[in-house]
Amino acid sequence: MQVMYEPWAVKNEQGELWGVKIKDGKFAETVISINNVKLEDDTAGEATLDFTFINKTEGLTDDDFSSSSFNETISNVINDILNRAIELYENENRKNDSTESNSQ
DSSP states (O other): OOOOEEEEEEEETTEEEEEEEEOSSTTTTOEEEEEEEEEOTTSSSOEEEEEEEEEOOTTOOHHHHTSHHHHHHHHHHHHHHHHHHHHHHHHHHHHHHHHHHHHO
């Protein structure tokens, strides 16, 4: 399921906070600040996400935000961010490899 989102960041006295704002669907306008993403070595590609709510979609309950639907939405967003980061990294490395090969 594709989820529309946009990056979110703000500086405060503790430093820079970053996260995402969900743009569509049931959780539209929800903003989370991502504190930590931990990839577990001993699991099948699972990750633990530590985040703080900055804004919650009006009219939704705490049960909505602890539901499998919300977890799936956030998982899709984080997976998309990580996939884009990997893509950018791989593209940059291909450019660097190409540049190094041409300069020899």
